Amino acid sequence: MARPRERPIIPSMIPILYHYDISPYAELVRTGFGAKGLTWGSVMVSSILPKPDQTRLTGGYCRTPVVQIGADIYCDTLAIMPALEALGGHTLYPAPLGQMHRMAASWANGPQFTAHVIAGFSAIPPESFDENFVKDRQARFGLNLASLTAAGPHYLGQALACADLLSHMLADGRAFMGGDAPGAGDLAHYSNIWMVKKNPGSAAVADQLLALPHVADWYARVAGIGHGDRREMTGAEAMAEARAATPIPVVGTVAAPYVAGMMAAVSQPETKDPPTIGRLLRCDAGGITLAREVDGEPGFTVPKFTVHVHFPRLGQVVAPA
Numbered sequence: 001m002a003r004p005r006e007r008p009i010i011p012s013m014i015p016i017l018y019h020y021d022i023s024p025y026a027e028l029v030r031t032g033f034g035a036k037g038l039t040w041g042s043v044m045v046s047s048i049l050p051k052p053d054q055t056r057l058t059g060g061y062c063r064t065p066v067v068q069i070g071a072d073i074y075c076d077t078l079a080i081m082p083a084l085e086a087l088g089g090h091t092l093y094p095a096p097l098g099q100m101h102r103m104a105a106s107w108a109n110g111p112q113f114t115a116h117v118i119a120g121f122s123a124i125p126p127e128s129f130d131e132n133f134v135k136d137r138q139a140r141f142g143l144n145l146a147s148l149t150a151a152g153p154h155y156l157g158q159a160l161a162c163a164d165l166l167s168h169m170l171a172d173g174r175a176f177m178g179g180d181a182p183g184a185g186d187l188a189h190y191s192n193i194w195m196v197k198k199n200p201g202s203a204a205v206a207d208q209l210l211a212l213p214h215v216a217d218w219y220a221r222v223a224g225i226g227h228g229d230r231r232e233m234t235g236a237e238a239m240a241e242a243r244a245a246t247p248i249p250v251v252g253t254v255a256a257p258y259v260a261g262m263m264a265a266v267s268q269p270e271t272k273d274p275p276t277i278g279r280l281l282r283c284d285a286g287g288i289t290l291a292r293e294v295d296g297e298p299g300f301t302v303p304k305f306t307v308h309v310h311f312p313r314l315g316q317v318v319a320p321a
Contacts, residue, residue: 013245014231015084016041016068016238018054023047024195025077025109026065031187032081033228036089041233041241048136053235057242058309059292060274061266068238070245071307075276077109078102078312079287081184090181097178097185104177104185106314108162108192115158116192121145122152124201140271156205159196162189163209170214175221182222190222242294247308250289252282263321266290266311276309277321285313 015033017040019026033040045051051062057073058066067074067083074080081102085092093101126145137143166189169177176182177189193215197206210216254260258280266288267275278290288311293304 013070013241014039014041015087016043016233016241018043018045018051018066018068018238019064020045020047022195022198023064024113024191024198025063027194028077028109028187028191029065029067029080029084030227030230031190031222031225032084032092032184033230034226035092035182035187036084036087037228038084038087038089039229039231041238042230043233043235043238048132049140053238056239056294057307059276059278059290061276061309061311062273063268063271068242071242071247071305072245073242073307073309075309075311076315077188078106078314079310081105081187082287083310092184092187094178094181094183097183101178101183101185105188108185108188110315112159112162112189112192115155115162116196118148118151118155119159120196120199120202120205122148122150122155123205124199128201140273156208159192159205159209160212163193163212163215166218167212167214170218176218182225186218186222190219193219194223242307243305247291247306250281250308252286252289253284254280254282255284258283258318264290265319265321266309267317267319268315269317275319275321276311278309280318281308283313283318287312288316288318 015038017026017029019042043053045054045064049062054066055062057068058075061075065080067080069083074083081092093099129145134143134145176186193206193209196202196209210219258264260280262280263277264280265275265277267273276290278292281291282289290309291306292309294307295304
């Protein structure tokens with residue numbers, strides 16, 4: 001698998017995060033900024049649709065978070081974290097686990113994210129949920145609050161089993177999953193518990209997870225990493241950064257049955273969100289890249305400009321457009 005091309009940290013091209021405060025995946029990325037000691041731009045978006053500042057660049061991808069670096073747009077934390085790694089500084093994949101941090105993060109971001117969401121949400125009375133949030137998640141993901149309540153005990157067991165594995169891993173006195181240094185696996189597992197703990201309605205579930213030996217101390221160490229140097233930005237300022245930049249050269253190949261240059265649509269199988277459509281530049285085990293044209297500002301005659309939208313290969317559906 002091709003390694004991401006290393007690029008220097010350019011002050012005028014800081015990573016820009018599209019996020020909202022209570023997003024667990026955004027918390028993962030924010031803590032990643034802290035682990036790497038990065039300065040980053042913050043563009044706040046809604047927790048529900050629409051998200052015009054974000055989707056104008058992504059071409060439809062509306063999950064949170066998204067990271068922009070110049071004219072390169074990274075969707076999904078499995079694409080975002082390697083992009084941050086390429087900026088240099090403290091590694092998000094420290095030895096001895098190295099790339100095993102990616103596998104640990106993939107598990108945390110997939111089945112364990114689902115387990116923690118349902119374990120936490122099932123503890124919250126249905127009438128406590130924001131009506132607009134419920135409608136958004138029903139339309140996009142098929143959210144059913146009654147089903148969540150019924151499934152709660154099973155998924156609480158799954159989340160507790162994960163915390164128990166973490167507890168045993170830390171029992172030898174190590175500070176983080178791999179040893180003395182935090183990695184992407186730590187950040188991903190931390191963000192799941194953070195999500196449960198953040199909501200007062202599910203605080204009792206978080207208490208159960210943190211009650212296992214060593215887990216609370218580990219959680220506090222990850223939380224202590226912080227978020228780096230956050231600088232607030234508007235969507236218009238971030239768009240100007242993209243317009244002024246040129247996408248970096250693509251590293252990777254287009255594997256069969258896909259063909260380089262074909263128009264392709266990238267979507268996520270468990271959502272009804274619209275796909276991102278563009279010219280396929282990369283589609284291999286290391287990731288997916290689409291080139292797409294972004295329209296100028298509404299109401300102004302501004303030429304279109306090109307961005308590269310990057311996805312991980314895991315968890316994405318690629319189809320001819």
